[in-house]
Amino acid sequence: MILDTIQNAQRYLILNPGFTAAFAFLARPDLAELPVGRYEIDGDRVYALVQRQGGRKPDAGKLEAHKNYIDIQVVLGGVDTMGWRPTPACAGIAMPYNAEKDVMLFTDQPTAWVAVGPGEFAIFFPEDAHLPMISDGELHKVVLKVRV
DSSP, rough: EEEGGGGGGGGGGGGTHHHHHHHHHHTTTTTTGOOSEEEEEEEEEEEHHHHEEBBBBGGGGGGGESSSEEEEEEEEOOEEEEEEEEEGGGEEEEEEEETTTTTEEESSOEEEEEEEEEEEEEEEEEEEEEEEEEOSSSEEEEEEEEEO
16 A cells, blocks of 8 residues: 655556556546546556545445555545555455456455545555545545556
8 A cells, every 4th residue: 555645646657557647647637627437548457436425434334455456546625534454464255356346345444544635645456455435524536446
């Protein structure tokens, strides 16, 4: 897992060939005005999901992990307190891996929490189970999906 600010995004471009296109999308001048939905950036290799919705309580969600995509979760509005636990340390399977949706869910509790505010992002790799959307208020986010 990586936690940083958008100003430092250039440091991470070498980690995956899709990161260049993903972070370029975040530089769009109209990013904050984009309607909720999916935005193709590089076919199914890189795409963005713009979200606006109320947060949830920690016990209302489950840790999730992906095998084929890296999540870059960028907060535009609100504060998303995201839970984290190493995927290999997750033992309680709430939902087995769904290849079509590239997600598995766990009943385990996060071992760490990070508050991600506007202009900040968290990168979750397949080895990072995560529990996002934890907030008392409205969240405005962009989740970039980058193929491993």
